[in-house]
Amino acid sequence: MNATRPHAGWRARALALTATLALAGGTAAVTATPAHAVGSLGRAYVWAHSPSHALNTPYAPSAAYSRNSTGAANSVVRTGTGLYTVRLGNLGRTGGTVHVTAYGATSNTCAVRDWNPVGNRLDVRVSCFTRTGLRVNTPFTASFVNTAGSGGARFAYLWANSPAAAAYTPSTTYQFNSSGALNTITRSGTGRYTVRLRAIGSASGHVQVTAYGDTSARCKVGNWFVSGADQLVNVRCNDRLGNPADQRYTLTYARGTGVQRATPAAYAWANLPASAAYNPSAAYSYNSSGVVNRIRRVSQGVYRFHPPNQQLTNGNVQVTAYGSDTKYCKVERWNPTDGVQVRCYTVAGALTDTYYDVSFQR
Template identity: 35%
Template sequence: MLTALFSLLAAAFVGTTAPASAATADRWGFAYVQDPTVPVWTTLDTTRQWGSWKAAAPLAWADGIKVTPGRFLVRFPGIGTGSRGVVHVTPVNRTGHYCEAVRWYQSGADQIVDVQCHKPGGGWDDSPFTVLWTLSSGVLLAGVGSHAYLQYGAGGIVQAYNSTGGGVSVTPGGVGQYQVKLGSVGLAGVLAGNVQVTAVQPNAQARRCKVYHWYASGPDVIVHVFCHDLAGTPINSEFTLSYHRQRAVFGDFGPPKYFGYLATAAGGPTNYNHPVGVGVNSVGPVAPAGRYLVTYPQLAQKETHAQVTAQGSGSYYCNLTGPWSFVGVDAQVDVLCFDNAGVPTPHGFLSTFSSRI
């Protein structure tokens, strides 16, 4: 079995990092769960998954299995490291379902990500989703972008990483409100990069977390995170948050050299595309109200991945409507935002997209 094979290969990954001038992630994987109802371990969409295990085992693929209503396990082969690293999850549906990370852990040589999805009203229910897990260490050289992340738990920061060596802090505010400070990851006085946030709930109770507001403070990036329960009421919650500037959402660069991101409530270097440049990605409304089509020029390349996080006030949240599509050399990502009842509603969001090359 593949698990036995990776038990022999796992030592090859331990403590390894790519050169500081390019990659930062030690281990990572992304995938798309198209069918969350499969009752046995099933290979996930091979056009929308990749990971650092490919260097040692190019024929291996991530797989997954449903365990209870709305509950799904994703297995990234050969890169297990326990509860380290962070997870992001984005639902893929038009019905207003939402998803959270429950936990992530090592099983043999593999990394397991446990995801719970909910229908509007909070009940457990199946939904397709995209999922990302990444783990980084070390400091990057100046001038090659930045990557930072944290996991926030009931007792404060559980773990954090910053490619600049700067600080990472979280200051709780009102109920369900948090100010995150990422030291020296940005551009001085200019809002740049992209933020993704995912709720974490070890008891699988319904939670959603989003970006309320974010801004530059000198070279630091400040992000206000708001979390809500099944009724749309603010509630204290665990969450993960990551930031990437001029690199892929999982932290690497060169490869991948085909990635992009944008924020609908901002411009300038929050709209970035490699290799095309600043300001070239586009977003436009389509029917129904609350739906948007994001176009990433020239990013229709090999295996790809997308994540979305809502940005703004209230308990609104945003999903992908379906798997992204390729139109010539361009990638198109279809986003739909909802109110707490699951009704499509116009709202701001942050989108990020990456190829594996």
């Protein structure tokens, strides 16, 4: 087994009390703009492939699965059991959003604890848990983007920072909307939220959601739909036992671009969980090469997302479950032969068929 590449078959794969506490630190201007990105202030991703690396000792994530738009190095530090800091060089400024997905053939999950500038770099802290809520060393993928400017593909993100509020505008520092409008959130009940992304409504696109905090709670997409000119996204958050729970989270919506507002990229809503093989719903499926994506069911709760013409020997994958139940999903691996392999679970840890959203970004 080659433990430095997800595609090699290795079987392991959004702020605190206040914004000033959770994301304290200096800022450093980042001027580099990656190719194919609109108004980017920086983006990065990693596959944290060495979950039990020596404590407090940085390691370099596999180069094929690590990207930094400034050209600086990324690194990962394990600071305790199931506790990690992803260091993104030369991206030390406030703002942006983060998504994290646990990786591998276990039922483990991960959440983004916070992200903050530390001098010239950005530190993204991640917590990982077993399904029963114990801290556990596990691989994961993480992606970060900080963007600006209107126009281009429809794109929005936010950090839902007030989970008990009936209605509010989430932190303006950590939200973005390509229309220039402000996103808002309403709470309809414990752990039940509706995100309004103003002026970018479309019966299409893609959503990713990640639980935020040092928590074993999980958040997922309930559904999304058009309301006038706006996009509404329902989010459901539950504790590890499946009980509704008020919870902070990060959310990204993309249409016709990747979840880092860049290409090459592909995404899909897996809308036929019991089907042996199918082309996912065209309105909610995208491939920057212009070809049709495909999904295959390998066995109960195990799926393969095949985005043709995407170079699956590198890049980054994020997965979130979809629907009104308590099921959750993760990425097991990706490679040119298998595509992106996704695993979905019940709260009891059993593999189960379910809907999900999957994205690939390079």
